[in-house]
Amino acid sequence: MGIRVAVAGASGYAGGELLRLLAGHPEFDLVAATAHSQAGTHVTAVHPQLAGLDLTLGVTDAAGLADADLVFLALPHGQSAAVAAQLPAHVKVVDLGADFRLKDAGLWQKYYGGEHAGTWTYGLPELPGQRAAIAASTRVANTGCxxxxxxxxxxxxxxxxxxxxxxxxxxxxxxxxxxxxxxxxxxxxxxxxxxxxxxxxxxxxxxxxxxxxxxxxxxxxxxxxxxxxxxxxxxxxxxxxxxxxxxxxxxxxxxxxxxxxxxxxxxxxxxxxxxxxxxxxxxxxxxxxxxxxxxxxxxxxLGKGASGQAVQCANLMFGLPETMGLSVFGVAP
Amino acid sequence: MGIRVAVAGASGYAGGELLRLLAGHPEFDLVAATAHSQAGTHVTAVHPQLAGLDLTLGVTDAAGLADADLVFLALPHGQSAAVAAQLPAHVKVVDLGADFRLKDAGLWQKYYGGEHAGTWTYGLPELPGQRAAIAASTRVANTGCxxxxxxxxxxxxxxxxxxxxxxxxxxxxxxxxxxxxxxxxxxxxxxxxxxxxxxxxxxxxxxxxxxxxxxxxxxxxxxxxxxxxxxxxxxxxxxxxxxxxxxxxxxxxxxxxxxxxxxxxxxxxxxxxxxxxxxxxxxxxxxxxxxxxxxxxxxxxLGKGASGQAVQCANLMFGLPETMGLSVFGVAP
Amino acid sequence: MGIRVAVAGASGYAGGELLRLLAGHPEFDLVAATAHSQAGTHVTAVHPQLAGLDLTLGVTDAAGLADADLVFLALPHGQSAAVAAQLPAHVKVVDLGADFRLKDAGLWQKYYGGEHAGTWTYGLPELPGQRAAIAASTRVANTGCxxxxxxxxxxxxxxxxxxxxxxxxxxxxxxxxxxxxxxxxxxxxxxxxxxxxxxxxxxxxxxxxxxxxxxxxxxxxxxxxxxxxxxxxxxxxxxxxxxxxxxxxxxxxxxxxxxxxxxxxxxxxxxxxxxxxxxxxxxxxxxxxxxxxxxxxxxxxLGKGASGQAVQCANLMFGLPETMGLSVFGVAP
Amino acid sequence: MGIRVAVAGASGYAGGELLRLLAGHPEFDLVAATAHSQAGTHVTAVHPQLAGLDLTLGVTDAAGLADADLVFLALPHGQSAAVAAQLPAHVKVVDLGADFRLKDAGLWQKYYGGEHAGTWTYGLPELPGQRAAIAASTRVANTGCxxxxxxxxxxxxxxxxxxxxxxxxxxxxxxxxxxxxxxxxxxxxxxxxxxxxxxxxxxxxxxxxxxxxxxxxxxxxxxxxxxxxxxxxxxxxxxxxxxxxxxxxxxxxxxxxxxxxxxxxxxxxxxxxxxxxxxxxxxxxxxxxxxxxxxxxxxxxLGKGASGQAVQCANLMFGLPETMGLSVFGVAP
The missing domain is CATH 3.30.360.10 (Dihydrodipicolinate Reductase; domain 2)
Known part of the structure; x- marks a missing residue:
């Protein structure tokens, strides 16, 4: 049995791309996907490109997510901290929002407003030293695109x-x-x-x-x-x-x-x-x-700028090959 | 060691998509890709989306193709017959062109002009009886898009x-x-x-x-x-x-x-x-x-209308799972 | 002094195209443009392509429109009848909505729902007899696109x-x-x-x-x-x-x-x-x-399918050359 | 009778836009439009957006152009000088190519190669002093886009x-x-x-x-x-x-x-x-x-970056209102 994965905020574009990548990932088992206004809807009504995936969107709360080994947060900026606070420490989390990226609380307040939630390991594996830091983390703040x-x-x-x-x-x-x-x-x-x-x-x-x-x-x-x-x-x-x-x-x-x-x-x-x-x-x-x-x-x-990057970080966090479930090649034209 | 695969006409769009699919296929090993005016060029100069694939385009002739177990012909309509004629009988061939699709030689001449090359098994597995026919064939004419x-x-x-x-x-x-x-x-x-x-x-x-x-x-x-x-x-x-x-x-x-x-x-x-x-x-x-x-x-x-379909047929021809190396899910938005 | 013209529903796409055409029309003087939620806004904040036109959007009501010689209604389907009912008989009106197009009240109810507002002269001058009918009308129902x-x-x-x-x-x-x-x-x-x-x-x-x-x-x-x-x-x-x-x-x-x-x-x-x-x-x-x-x-x-057609009808209604203020030539590529 | 105008290089995009603008210009009469490989073709076969304009493309040579009062050259960079040299001095010329824009012959040679053809009045009326200079010129080098x-x-x-x-x-x-x-x-x-x-x-x-x-x-x-x-x-x-x-x-x-x-x-x-x-x-x-x-x-x-600008310059060269035949308003969406 694989690693149990949940996606919060699955109705947006980054969420949809995460579902696509996870559905094809050999080790990650998609067990839950949640949304806000779309909760209760079948995922293919929201993401028709996922026809063939049988999953109904749940409600974004701790109950729906805490059962997973790995949670991706693809929520609007400013909403990740509240959800993350409810997740058990053993659940690994990759946040695609901006909440935990900045080290400087003052800059957070200046550019985003509101309380600064904290700082997580910055999820860009190609920066010097960052690959090891991500692998050692249970909380990772994915880069912005x-x-x-x-x-x-x-x-x-x-x-x-x-x-x-x-x-x-x-x-x-x-x-x-x-x-x-x-x-x-x-x-x-x-x-x-x-x-x-x-x-x-x-x-x-x-x-x-x-x-x-x-x-x-x-x-x-x-x-x-x-x-x-x-x-x-x-x-x-x-x-x-x-x-x-x-x-x-x-x-x-x-x-x-x-x-x-x-x-x-x-x-x-x-x-x-x-x-x-x-x-x-x-x-x-x-x-x-x-x-x-x-x-x-x-x-x-949506790839290296968001969901692909997030899966790459998650691969590192679970000791999997870094490229697993990800494509090097573009779909063109 | 996997099945050795060659693509003739790799510089076009269907050819590029074939290379992308084959590069990610677990059983097909891409051993040669050929082109006409682009022969001698590195594949990534022609298909920048394949950055990371190290391959130089060869010349489209029997010598460059006959060494493979499986050849995809992604040539302009009317050019497949001449190339196919030079390939040994044991090499399995999927033609993405129109040359071998029609049963009626008269209709071929009326709509395409020139000599009718013959008729191969029609490569649409979802038609009744066609899945088995394809699996039993060494020559398959892929559908038009x-x-x-x-x-x-x-x-x-x-x-x-x-x-x-x-x-x-x-x-x-x-x-x-x-x-x-x-x-x-x-x-x-x-x-x-x-x-x-x-x-x-x-x-x-x-x-x-x-x-x-x-x-x-x-x-x-x-x-x-x-x-x-x-x-x-x-x-x-x-x-x-x-x-x-x-x-x-x-x-x-x-x-x-x-x-x-x-x-x-x-x-x-x-x-x-x-x-x-x-x-x-x-x-x-x-x-x-x-x-x-x-x-x-x-x-x-380029997917189910051409290159994806061709890989699906090839999977059948080699007794592999029909969905191998192919995605059910679209890349959207 | 020219013919005084008002546009109701000027914040939409058909409304914006009407403004563009009217701003370049030699005989029609744009005296008012009204909107719903955008009332009070300068027209160029809503239609940046009209930079150079100095006009503030008013409220869509009889007071803002009745002063004109000609009113174009570019309102959502179903909203024209109420506005039209408040306009004096001498004001000529072209309705770009569907309200007055159908002759059969039963079909209106079946396809649009609600009360049928009535039937106006159908605004397609190229239909046999229709050019003269439009010229003789004070109320014209523009065709759908x-x-x-x-x-x-x-x-x-x-x-x-x-x-x-x-x-x-x-x-x-x-x-x-x-x-x-x-x-x-x-x-x-x-x-x-x-x-x-x-x-x-x-x-x-x-x-x-x-x-x-x-x-x-x-x-x-x-x-x-x-x-x-x-x-x-x-x-x-x-x-x-x-x-x-x-x-x-x-x-x-x-x-x-x-x-x-x-x-x-x-x-x-x-x-x-x-x-x-x-x-x-x-x-x-x-x-x-x-x-x-x-x-x-x-x-x-937005041209012959809506706003251009409406201006063509208005030209006929005022005895002007039918092509006045309209272009035969497309903007391409 | 208006001012007689010819367009050389009418089959390209800037040429097509010139024809559109000239066909709607109150004072400029389009008398000739020439092309290279498309000479002999009806203009609407090359520019279908001009349906309604009856004109056959001629050959780009002095004979076809010298009869005009005003010639627009919309030729590939480097080809204007040879054509311009054959036009009588009294024919006013606006060149949309780069040939006559640079003052420094050395820079011309470095960036374009070949002999520098010379320097004409730079066709950007909004630069200080340039409006008067254009009005006084018979040869104007239109800006690049x-x-x-x-x-x-x-x-x-x-x-x-x-x-x-x-x-x-x-x-x-x-x-x-x-x-x-x-x-x-x-x-x-x-x-x-x-x-x-x-x-x-x-x-x-x-x-x-x-x-x-x-x-x-x-x-x-x-x-x-x-x-x-x-x-x-x-x-x-x-x-x-x-x-x-x-x-x-x-x-x-x-x-x-x-x-x-x-x-x-x-x-x-x-x-x-x-x-x-x-x-x-x-x-x-x-x-x-x-x-x-x-x-x-x-x-x-193609507007202020090429053909519109060229017409604006030509208006100035003939003492016409600068905005004649040009639209301030964009076609959007």
Whole structure:
């Protein structure tokens, strides 16, 4: 018998992707999936792509979750702490929300408001030392999708001393599933198709997480909503702190990593190639005019940016092969 | 050691999807992939979504393929026969092209032109008797993508006597990957996005295949190019030949089928739910005004419509579990 | 001084398109635009594409509208009658809703529910006799967008006796703006992009309107939501009642019509070519297998399918050139 | 009788948009449109959106163009000089290509290769002094689409001394029509839909034009291909050179400009709102973390980015009202 797994917040997009991954995972047995307004509904009425999975959504409470060995929390930001507090210590938990990512309570309050719930092990296995830390944890705070995309591009450059941590400039575009499944006019297909739309310009709440994870000391990030269901493309530019080859730094940092692909010279990451996978594609160059380092990073916001990453962390937490149940390959075109 | 597999025509979209499926298949070992103008190129330069797969495309000839136990031919229509002729009899072959689908040489000549190459076992396992026929074959002609979508909707209705084989009317819209990967102005993103465009109206070459597979005696099919990369949605309408419930007929026909999902009443198939999977979703009703049976069928043209179907057939041909290496679940949103 | 015009329901998509057309119309002076929840908002906060238009949305009531010479009602179905009842008789009104389209009160009740409000002149100028009827009316019921697309394709074929009014089969796909601007999960970009989704299969409320306008006696219509913001493509098939050339019938019916383009042989309508215009593109052929007539019709659901059509009717009602303020040409790609 | 106008290179996307605008222009009479491989074809076979326009494409040579009072050159980069050289001096010319934009012959050779053809008046009327210069010219070099988007955002900030001309960082995403109408695999709908794809990273040929037009001394620009037919969204970040309010600087720079809309505080430009129009939408803020100025700029690459801009320049060259035949309002959704 396998490891018993529950998903709280299974009616959203990250929840649906978790169910898809778990349904195909050799060791994790999906025993419960819960939701808020959709509780009582058959999962295929909410996620028609899961036709063939026989499961009814339950109510998100401790009773429905505590029986599992592993719980994924895919709840709206700010709701994980209350649920997590009710789970027994022996139940392992991966939180896909922002609640436990930040170390600095002041920054939490400034960017999210409300009481800071605490800090869990940060769920990005490719950061130095983080793989072991995750494996040793029972509570893991999964990265945000923008943070994963940008951190994978930037962290090795700053850590190696190649890039200056000052004045990093990022523009990152996300597919619409990153904005969640709530019915809002600005997320309607009529508004989004054929459109690029920036938002939260000048003050995005993920900046503190990115600075914490990368060591950047000053970073401007402009997020853009793009007319596609999945994918994030981040263009990260930084000034050189010393001479060197940014592509080489990335190659060395990620040698042997199964999910991080520094592309051959001349090939640039694009989001569709990562769709449905747990991979992140990277490429770097030096801008001929400004002399800035430019790194482009692409991943699936629901894959390596959320649910895939969460399963990868859970694999580590249970001593399973890190790639189990996850695909390196994208579904394209 | 597993079964040695080669893919001819690996640079196209069906070829790329085959490589993705084979790379994750537990028993099939991908030993060669060949192409025409792209021969000599690393596979990830052609299919960036396969980053992590180390393989160089070879030349499509007997030498590059005959060493395999199983060959998939994903070549342009009309090119399979010449390649197949050079393969030893013991090599099992699944042809994704149209060359060997039709039984009637006259119809082949009328709709495709040129010499008829012959007739192979038709690769649609869910047709009565066909599963066993495929398992016993060394040569299988995979269904066309439109034919698979429409046949799965229509065949049981005609076979059961519920629907008249006369005057079937079909409108089917396909994502652009169904049109292949050749550079044509009408397939440019600028032309396709925001657009629905019918083509080959009044005389589509897949009509004879659909009639042969379903028993329809007269059938109008209008294909439409839709602004999405994958997916076919077919609306099939037919007149009643006797009284009965079309949904029930479909449910009975496909009871126990792993990949065919007759949806619960009130839920209608839509293409995104099948994307990346080998599933086909079906629903039926009776039109209140005309009294016609309406069946809607959705699948992924590269999945159950092409490469997924081909792997399913190959599983049968080698006595493997039919679902091996294939996903029932779609990648959505 | 020009003709004073007001738009009720200006915050929706049809309302926004009306504002755009009226802002560029040489004789109509936009004096008021009203909304429900958006009353009090500047129009550019609701319709950013109208930047440069200085107008604040008012409340939808008689006081805000009665001062105009012409009122367009772009309200949700069922809300026009109450507003119209409060407008003085001398104010000319074009209703873009369904309230006054049907002649048969019983059909209204069956398909829409509630009390039938009455019947106004049907606003499709290209139907025989209708141009004069509209010019002589002070109250006009604009066509529905599906009804316009299908009626323009079908009416001349039935009227000429070429097509049988029995057993017409239609599949029509619409861009998402046809579904309105209310925040619903199934209309989210994440759900719609990459997807084709049928709805109201077997019983669409526009069927009675289409039958009334075309003379069809039995008609199956399957509507499909397509991943594009604008446009409807209808495939209309009918059986021959007598011999003849359907393309010729269409050409004769629409000779001299400025907005109806029967395309040259071999060219098929596609939606993008009509985007932003008031044109409808048509083509017809005979299916080689079934012998059915196939007509394909394309238009912009917000143009000839709604707001453009409404302006065309208003031009007639005020004795202005019918094409004034309207474009024949689409905005493509 | 109006001004006689010819379009060379009418089969491309910018050419098609020019024809659309000219067909609706009150003073410009379209007398000829020429093409290369499409010469001899009816214009509606190439641009179906122009159904209703009766015109056959001619051959691009002096004979076909010299008879006009005004010639628009919408040819591939590098082909304008040869055609322009054959036109009489009294024929006014607007070149939509890059040939005559740069002042520095060395930069031309470095970024485009080949002989530098010369320098014409730069066709961006909103730059200080440029309106009069265009009005006085018989030869005008229209801006590039990226250059227009970025220059309108950046030029006033540098000119006012607010922004440093050093270390400007730009990421700009474009719809696919900006890449032209040639049949290339990377522009196929199957590749582009659902995808964001950066290109020419680190060395884009438009950088010298942007630096020349804005006064920037060092500028990194990363272009991204976005899954939409039209529109450019540029995120421009720069460091402060002195204290001040960037939004105010933009408002003052563009007060009274009919096509440049600095949006109300809190509203951000998005591309769909400018589609089909000649407008550019702008907004600015200060990034809370990095302290950088962030300006976002949106326009239609075929409108204010190419053909609309060209008509605006031509209006000025003939002493017509600058806005004649152009729309301030976008076609949305």
């Amino acid at each position: 923008y943070a994963a995309t940008i951190t994978l591009a930037l962290a090795p450059l700053i850590a190696s001393g190649l890039a200056s941590p000052e004045d990093v400039v990022v523009v990152a575009s996300s597919g619409t599933s990153g904005a969640g499944r709530s019915a809002k006019v600005n997320l309607l297909a009529s508004e989004v198709m054929g459109d690029l739309s920036p938002y939260k310009v000048g003050a995005h709440q993920h900046v503190p997480e990115i600075k914490q994870a990368t060591g950047a000391t000053s970073l401007s990030m402009t997020p853009v909503l793009a007319p596609m269901p999945r994918g994030i493309l981040a263009t990260v530019t930084a000034r050189f702190a010393k001479e060197g080859d940014p592509q080489k730094v990335l190659q060395e940092a990620y040698a042997g990593e199964p999910f991080i692909h520094v592309l051959p010279a001349g090939q640039w990451p694009h989001t569709a190639a990562t769709s449905g996978s747990n991979s992140c594609h990277l490429q770097a160059t030096v801008d001929v005019d400004s002399g800035r380092i430019i790194v482009v990073s692409a991943l699936d916001n | 439109y034919a698979a979508t429409i046949t799965l909707a229509l065949a049981p209705l005609i076979a059961s006597g519920l629907a008249s084989p006369e005057d079937v009317v079909v409108v089917a819209s396909s994502g652009t990957s169904g049109a292949g990967r050749s550079a044509k102005v009408n397939l440019l993103a600028s032309e396709v996005m925001g657009d629905l465009s019918p083509y080959k109206v009044g005389a589509h070459q897949h009509v004879p295949e659909i009639k042969q597979a379903t028993g329809a005696t007269s059938l109008s099919m209008t294909p439409v190019l839709a602004p999405m990369p994958r997916g076919i949605l077919a609306t099939v309408t037919a007149r009643f030949a006797k009284e009965g419930d079309p949904q029930k007929v479909l449910q009975e026909a496909y009871a126990g089928e792993p990949f065919i999902h007759v949806l619960p009443a009130g839920q209608w198939p839509h293409t995104a739910a099948t994307s990346g999977s080998n599933s086909c979703h079906l629903q039926a009703t009776v039109d209140v005004d005309s009294g016609r049976i309406i069946v809607v069928s959705a699948l992924d043209n | 599906y009804a316009a697309t299908i009626t323009l394709a079908l009416a001349p074929l039935i009227a000429s006796g070429l097509a049988s009014p029995e057993d017409v089969v239609v599949v029509a796909s619409s861009g998402t703006s046809g579904a309105g601007r209310s925040a619903k999960v199934n209309l989210l970009a994440s759900e719609v992009m990459g997807d084709l989704s049928p709805y109201k299969v077997g019983a669409h409320q526009h069927v009675p309107e289409i039958k009334q306008a075309t003379g069809a006696t039995s008609l199956s219509m399957t509507p499909v939501l397509a991943p594009m913001p604008r446009g409807i493509l209808a495939t209309v098939t009918a059986r021959f009642a007598k011999e003849g050339d359907p393309q010729k019938v269409l050409q004769e019916a629409y000779a001299g019509e400025p907005f109806i383009h029967v395309l040259p042989a071999g060219q098929w309508p596609h939606t993008a070519a009509t985007s932003g215009s008031n044109s409808c593109h048509l083509q017809a052929t005979v299916d080689v297998d079934s012998g059915r007539i196939i007509v394909v019709s394309a238009l912009d659901n | 990226y250059a227009a988007t970025i220059t309108l955002a950046l030029a006033p900030l540098i000119a006012s001394g607010l922004a440093s001309p050093e270390d400007v960082v730009v990421v700009a995403s474009s719809g696919t029509s900006g890449a032209g109408r040639s049949a290339k695999v990377n522009l196929l709908a199957s590749e582009v839909m659902g995808d964001l794809s950066p290109y020419k990273v680190g060395a884009h040929q438009h950088v010298p034009e942007i630096k020349q037009a804005t006064g920037a001394t060092s500028l990194s620009m990363t272009p991204v291909l976005a899954p939409m037919p039209r529109g450019i969204l540029a995120t421009v970040t720069a460091r402060f050179a002195k204290e001040g309010d960037p939004q105010k600087v933009l408002q003052e720079a563009y007060a009274g400009e009919p096509f440049i809309h600095v949006l109300p505080a809190g509203q951000w430009p998005h591309t769909a709102a400018t589609s089909g129009s000649n407008s550019c939408h702008l907004q600015a803020t200060v990034d809370v973390d990095s302290g950088r100025i962030i300006v976002v700029s949106a326009l239609d690459n």
